[in-house]
Structure formats: structure tokens, C-alpha cells
Amino acid sequence: MSEWDLKICCMGAGYVGGPTMAVIAAKCPKIRVCVVDLSQKQIDAWNSSDLPIYEPGLPEVVEQCRGKNLFFSTDIDAEIKAADIIFISVNTPTKTMGIGAGRAANIKNCELCARKIAEVAESDKIIVEKSTVPVRTAEAVRRVLECNDKGLKFQVLSNPEFLAEGTAIPDLMKPDRVLIGGVQDEPGLAAAEKLVSVYANWVPRDQIITTNLWSSELSKLVANAFLAQRVSSINSISALCEATGADISEISRAVGKDDRIGKRFLNSSIGFGGSCFQKDILNLVYLCETYGLKECAEYWNQVIVMNDYQKKRFSEKMVSSMFNTVTGKKIAILGYAFKKDTGDVRETPSMFVVRDLVLEQARVHVYDPQVKREDMWTEMEYTVQMSEATHPGLDAAVTTAPDAYTACANAHAFAVLTEWDEFKELDFERIYKSMAKPAFVFDGRNLLDHAKLREIGFEVHAIGKPDPNKFSDL
Ligand SMILES: NC(=O)C1=CN([C@@H]2O[C@H](COP(=O)(O)OP(=O)(O)OC[C@H]3O[C@@H](n4cnc5c(N)ncnc54)[C@H](O)[C@@H]3O)[C@@H](O)[C@H]2O)C=CC1
Numbered sequence: 121m122s123e124w125d126l127k128i129c130c131m132g133a134g135y136v137g138g139p140t141m142a143v144i145a146a147k148c149p150k151i152r153v154c155v156v157d158l159s160q161k162q163i164d165a166w167n168s169s170d171l172p173i174y175e176p177g178l179p180e181v182v183e184q185c186r187g188k189n190l191f192f193s194t195d196i197d198a199e200i201k202a203a204d205i206i207f208i209s210v211n212t213p214t215k216t217m218g219i220g221a222g223r224a225a226n227i228k229n230c231e232l233c234a235r236k237i238a239e240v241a242e243s244d245k246i247i248v249e250k251s252t253v254p255v256r257t258a259e260a261v262r263r264v265l266e267c268n269d270k271g272l273k274f275q276v277l278s279n280p281e282f283l284a285e286g287t288a289i290p291d292l293m294k295p296d297r298v299l300i301g302g303v304q305d306e307p308g309l310a311a312a313e314k315l316v317s318v319y320a321n322w323v324p325r326d327q328i329i330t331t332n333l334w335s336s337e338l339s340k341l342v343a344n345a346f347l348a349q350r351v352s353s354i355n356s357i358s359a360l361c362e363a364t365g366a367d368i369s370e371i372s373r374a375v376g377k378d379d380r381i382g383k384r385f386l387n388s389s390i391g392f393g394g395s396c397f398q399k400d401i402l403n404l405v406y407l408c409e410t411y412g413l414k415e416c417a418e419y420w421n422q423v424i425v426m427n428d429y430q431k432k433r434f435s436e437k438m439v440s441s442m443f444n445t446v447t448g449k450k451i452a453i454l455g456y457a458f459k460k461d462t463g464d465v466r467e468t469p470s471m472f473v474v475r476d477l478v479l480e481q482a483r484v485h486v487y488d489p490q491v492k493r494e495d496m497w498t499e500m501e502y503t504v505q506m507s508e509a510t511h512p513g514l515d516a517a518v519t520t521a522p523d524a525y526t527a528c529a530n531a532h533a534f535a536v537l538t539e540w541d542e543f544k545e546l547d548f549e550r551i552y553k554s555m556a557k558p559a560f561v562f563d564g565r566n567l568l569d570h571a572k573l574r575e576i577g578f579e580v581h582a583i584g585k586p587d588p589n590k591f592s593d594l
């Protein structure tokens with residue numbers, strides 16, 4: 121008899137696989153959980169005190185379970201063989217070439233996992249799609265698995281993840297809902313029930329939703345599209361506020377008070393970033409196109425168009441405010457991560473602003489409490505195709521500063537691009553004294569006290585906030 125009630129293997133030890141499995145292990149001491157990955161470096165980091173991702177509360181959960189019922193390994197074959205349930209939690213990025221390039225999600229990694237499972241498994245298993253995938257991917261996974269020549273039976277479930285980075289641990293500990301999709305026949309329903317019973321260790325049953333496979337896969341794309349759509353909607357209004365004297369924060373408050381609309385996700389910003397919003401909307405757009413739904417595709421694509429506009433609008437405002445030139449000027453960028461409480465820079469809006477400023481030949485000094493310089497360059501090369509090789513002098517044009525004060529010293533402007541709490545506590549008198557005059561502030565997150573900054577002497581520009589010099593009737 122095994123000492124474990126159940127054995128879970130998760131393929132993919134990234135932002136989702138790591139935290140999700142750590143919380144399952146913490147909540148289910150009688151389940152053995154092992155997270156496997158192709159990358160030895162990633163697994164070594166999970167097995168060290170310096171975890172590969174920054175996520176508040178994560179080190180404590182990992183510390184509590186690692187070596188007891190939570191393991192990280194590169195021995196993929198052995199862990200597949202041992203597992204009753206296998207989660208596939210690998211990256212599904214937007215395709216960069218071939219059919220659907222720039223829109224379709226690449227599910228190559230999911231297929232490779234299915235092929236690996238079919239190759240090495242020696243017993244029947246439940247396979248759980250945790251990755252975000254185009255609707256009907258489970259069909260491809262099932263067909264690959266069925267090609268095993270050992271007569272093994274696999275049940276494929278969809279169980280998309282809704283955690284947000286920076287709040288992954290509370291999101292996993294107390295999810296709004298857990299979604300499980302499965303084939304609606306006896307073995308499919310039994311497999312779904314088995315997964316329900318894992319989550320039921322800490323999630324109330326009425327918050328565990330079961331659906332058919334396709335609804336589950338598609339709900340994930342729709343949830344992200346709706347969230348991103350709110351950000352683009354409020355950002356579109358921020359431009360109108362700047363033109364008319366209305367204030368975007370007052371609009372968000374007034375509109376969000378309506379229960380039917382709700383107050384969350386109405387913070388105007390320089391645009392949304394992160395590894396998923398853009399990828400998942402593009403995926404949705406591509407799906408609509410594939411099924412001949414041109415109007416639906418155009419509707420959702422507009423969310424991306426508005427986001428690109430907002431990022432561009434911000435850097436153009438910086439340049440035009442500073443007398444139409446930033447050439448040779450030092451500009452401090454406070455915050456590079458795509459949101460606070462993460463070191464993740466995938467699709468971060470800060471990158472687009474930095475790119476635009478560098479192309480205008482500014483000297484950019486970036487400070488972020490969690491972002492590593494090497495990650496900044498990797499993402500810049502991947503997403504905007506800029507590197508020292510393509511843009512000689514790039515490395516020298518962007519300095520990473522050890523703190524906000526160093527970044528701002530002698531700068532003509534500073535821009536807040538990530539809403540880190542520590543930026544609210546900065547000594548702005550000190551910063552003002554150290555800067556070139558006029559000293560400009562561009563608040564891309566509406567994080568700071570603008571009236572106070574103006575009192576100190578700064579010229580302040582913020583998203584969706586009327587310029588007091590332009591409107592005398594505020
Ligand atoms: N990052 C997030 O906050 C969220 C992501 N998702 C979705 O979850 C999925 C994973 O996302 P992340 O964890 O952010 O990706 P990630 O890039 O952080 O991690 C993916 C990991 O999978 C590994 N991998 C790739 N192919 C593999 C294979 N064949 N066998 C074993 N390991 C393999 C990679 O080495 C990498 O470590 C994506 O589909 C994403 O859309 C869903 C909700 C939230």
C-alpha cells in the first residue's frame with residue numbers, strides 16, 4: 121500500500137505550475153505532488169532558497185511542504201509513471217511564425233507533453249490541461265494519448281487557472297471559482313469528480329464549477345478578454361478626460377459604484393501587460409477568424425488596438441511635454457515589471473515606453489525592486505526585437521539603477537510605470553532638488569499625490585487627469 125492517497129505530477133514549473141502545486145501540496149498533505157520541467161536551472165531554483173519567481177507568500181508555502189509532499193524534479197519519465205493525475209502547465213505563447221503567426225497560440229508544448237505521457241505511461245491516468253489553450257485543444261491531446269500502443273485509457277480534463285501574478289497565493293488559497301471541464305460520459309464524469317475531490321479539500325463545493333470540455337477551455341479566454349476589455353475601456357476614456365477636464369479616477373468611482381458594473385479593474389494605466397491578456401485575446405481573435413466570425417474577431421481585436429494606442433500615447437506625451445525632444449536627456453523610469461509584486465516583465469508596458477525613449481535618444485535609467493537586467497533584455501529582444509546586436513549602443517543607453525533616488529538624480533523627468541507601494545513613500549523634496557529643472561513627473565499609474573508634487577515644484581502629467589494649466593475651471 122502506498123503511503124499516499126493520490127500522486128500528482130505537474131509538467132511545467134513556471135508561474136502557474138509552481139504556485140498551484142505548492143498550494144495543492146499545502147492543502148492536501150496526503151497527496152504527493154511533484155512538479156517536473158525540462159529546465160534543470162528552473163528545477164534547481166525551485167529546490168533552493170532563491171525561488172525562480174517572486175510571489176508574495178510563496179516561499180513560506182514551498183518551505184512548509186518541500187521534501188515532505190512537494191517535490192521538484194527533472195526526472196519526467198519516472199514522475200509520469202508514478203502519477204495518477206498529470207497536470208499540463210506549460211507555456212502556450214503566441215506563434216511567431218507560420219500559420220496564424222502573431223495571433224494563434226502555439227500549443228506545441230502541450231502536444232509534446234501528451235506525446236511524452238503516451239510514450240512512458242504504464243497505467244491509466246487523468247490528464248489535466250492547466251495551460252490556457254485554444255478551444256478544442258483537449259481533442260488534440262486526447263487523440264495523441266490514444267495513439268499509445270499499450271491499451272491504456274486516459275481521461276482528459278480542462279482546469280484553467282485564474283490566479284493573477286502578485287496575488288497568486290491568496291488567489292489559490294481562496295479562489296472565486298475552480299473550473300473543471302470534462303467529457304460528459306461516465307468515465308469523463310468520474311475523472312472530473314476525482315479532480316473535484318482534490319480541490320474540495322479547501323474550496324467550497326459550490327465554488328467548483330463543472331462543465332463540458334469546450335466551455336471550460338473557452339471560459340478561460342473569455343475571462344481574460346473581459347478583464348482586458350475593462351482596462352482598454354477605461355483607458356479609452358482617460359484620453360477623453362485629458363481633452364475635456366474630466367478626471368478618470370472620479371469617473372471610475374462614479375461608474376464602478378453601479379453594482380452591475382463593479383469597481384474592480386477600472387484603474388486607468390499606461391496599458392495592460394503580462395504574459396496572458398494580449399496572448400489570450402489574440403488567441404480568441406484567431407479562433408473567431410477561423411470559424412468565419414469576422415465581426416467578432418474585429419470586436420475583440422479592438423481591445424488590443426486600444427492598448428497599443430495607450431502605450432504609444434504615453435511616450436508621445438512625455439516627449440511633447442518636454443519641448444518635443446528628449447535627445448540626450450536623462451529620464452528615470454520607476455518600475456519595469458508589468459504590475460506590482462512580481463518580477464515578471466513579459467509584455468510589460470514599461471518596455472514599450474523605454475523602447476520609444478531610447479529611439480528618441482534619451483538616456484534611460486530604470487529602477488525596479490524585483491526586475492533583473494538580464495530579464496529586461498531577454499524580453500526586449502523577444503517582443504520588440506531590440507538588442508545590442510540590432511541597436512548598437514542600446515546597452516549603454518539603458519542603465520539599471522540600484523534605487524529610485526539614483527535613477528532620478530540629474531534627470532529631466534521621472535515616470536512611474538509600475539504601481540509599487542514603495543514609490544508612494546519616496547522623499548519627493550529630495551528627488552526634486554536632485555533633478556534638472558523644470559522637473560517633470562509622468563505618472564502612468566495615478567499612484568502619486570499630484571497636488572503635493574505640484575506644490576514642491578514638479579510639472580505633473582498623469583493618465584486621464586486634467587492639466588490645471590489647461591483648464592482654469594477645475
Ligand atoms: N502566468 C500566469 O499568471 C498565468 C498563466 N496561465 C497559463 O498557464 C500556462 C503556463 O504559464 P506560465 O506558468 O506563466 O509559463 P512559464 O513560462 O512560467 O512556465 C512554463 C514552464 O513549462 C516548461 N515546459 C515547457 N515545455 C515543457 C515540456 N514539454 N515538459 C516539461 N516542461 C515544459 C518550461 O520550461 C517552463 O518552465 C500558459 O498557458 C499560460 O497562459 C494561466 C493563468 C495565469
Ligand SMILES: O=C(O)[C@H]1O[C@H](OP(=O)(O)OP(=O)(O)OC[C@H]2O[C@@H](n3ccc(=O)[nH]c3=O)[C@H](O)[C@@H]2O)[C@H](O)[C@@H](O)[C@@H]1O
Nearest residue numbers: 281282283284285351385386387389392393394396458459
Ligand atoms: O491568465 C492569466 O495569466 C491571468 O491574467 C490576469 O492576471 P495577471 O496578468 O497576472 O495580472 P492582472 O492583475 O490581471 O493585470 C494585468 C495587467 O492589467 C493592468 N491593469 C489591471 C487592472 C486595472 O484596473 N488596470 C490595469 O491597467 C495591470 O497593471 C497589468 O499590466 C488575470 O487577472 C488572471 O485572472 C489570469 O489568470
